[in-house]
Amino acid sequence: MSATAQAEQRTAPAERRPRVLRGLPWLVWRQHRTAFWIGIAMAVVGSAVMIYQRAGLTDLLHHAAQPGKEGADQAFRTHYDPFFQDASDFLQSLPALIGVFLGAPLVAADRERGTARLVTTQSTGRNRWIATKLGMAAAVTLVCTVALAAAFTWLWEPAHLLLFGGDWLGAGVFDITGPMPVAFSLLMLVTGVAIGMLLRRVVTAMAVTLVAGFAAQVAWDYVRPMLATPRVLTYPYGDDHGIDQLPQGAVQVDNWISTADGKLYGFGTCVNDAHPDACRAKLGIVNNYVEYFGYDQMRGMQWLGAGILLALAAAITVFVLWWVRRRPM
Incomplete structure (x- = not known):
């Protein structure tokens, strides 16, 4: 190669790889x-680990069911209970982590540093700015949580x-x-965004979002059992195998005792009476009355619950969009 060609090659602008994202999304x-x-x-890592663990879990359950082998319950507690406990703790804390570390700083950081005012007074309008912020954060959240939830559900x-004695309702x-x-x-993502938008300080918004996540979980514990109507099992009082x-x-979910015509009494009725059998006979108590949710009700309850949470998320998103349009940044 001649010296002239080498010089031209050195002075030619380097070719840049095309960006997938441009402008405001970038x-x-x-x-x-x-x-x-x-x-x-x-x-990626969490989903891969859970997918890998499922092969070993199904193999363990298959061999534990064979004659002369260790029982499935004991084998599960020995080999997989710690893993499920750790995975459960992580997934239960995941919404709060997303709200605190992604949602709260998403707008608060720009408002605290003043970059929100700078960006929205240039060629980019407020609506486009907040829509891009929310859209990209929601897309990443959606993809990541769908992958983790699908992998854990498939494993569980x-x-x-x-797991947890079969308690799928109250054990998380x-x-x-x-x-x-x-x-x-x-x-929790949009809750963190709303809190950050209102408070304008990242650290304060993160702390308040964490408290809000805890409060939301406590409130949800009361809502969860109301997502379906419990079924009823009745059997004669005193039947230990009923x-x-x-x-x-x-x-x-609940345990009562009842009369033949269905009148309910607390499970401990007549227990402390001097003559409990006579007490129950006087009240006409003849049955145990058990309220329960069937495993086949779980999916319907989850979709209803998810719909409620997504409706709340949509309402908060509308509030955020309204606030950004009408309030100074």
């Missing part, structure tokens, strides 16, 4: 790329009778399987 990704990449990495289903399983982690995470009639995978 700016939003660059601003929050650390949080986005951490979320994506956690979703073969062992659903063993309800909120970390199916559509629930996705809905809760999106709700409770065995509950369907496999059912979760007992």
Whole structure:
């Protein structure tokens, strides 16, 4: 190659790789790329680990069912209970983490530093700015939580009778399987955005979002049992094996005693009486009355619950859009 050609090659502008994102989407990704990449990495690694664990779990359950082998319950507790506990704790805390570390700083950081005013007074309008911010954060949240929720649900289903004694309603399983982690995470994301938008300070917004996440979980504990109508099992009072009639995978939510015509009394009625049998006979108590949710009700309850949470998330999103349009940045 001649000296002239070499010189031209050195002075020619280097070819740049085409960007997937341009303009405002590229700016939003660059601003929050650390949080986005951490979320994506956690979703990839977490999903891969759970997919890998499922093969071993199904193999263990298959061999534990063979004659002369260790029982499935004991084998599960020995080999997989710690893993499920850790995975459950992580997935239960995931919505709050998203709200605190992604939602709260999303707008608060720009308002605190003054970049929101700068960006929205240039060629980019407020509506486009906030829509891009919310859209990209929601897209990353959606993809990551769908992957993690699907992987954990797929892992949990073969062992659903063993984890937490089969209690899928009160032990946290309800909120970390199916559509629930996705809905809760999106709700906490926009809640963090709204709090950050109002408070304008990142650290304060993060702290308040964490408290809001805890409060939302406490409130949800009261809502969860109301997502379906409990079914009823009645059997004669004193029948020690009557409770065995509950369907496999059912979760007992209340226990009463009743008369033949269905009048209910508290389970402890007449227990402390000097003559409990005579007391029950006087009241006409003849049956145990058990309220429960069947395992087949779980999916319907989850989709209804997810719909409620997504409706709340949509309402908060509308509020955020309205506030950005009408208030100074």
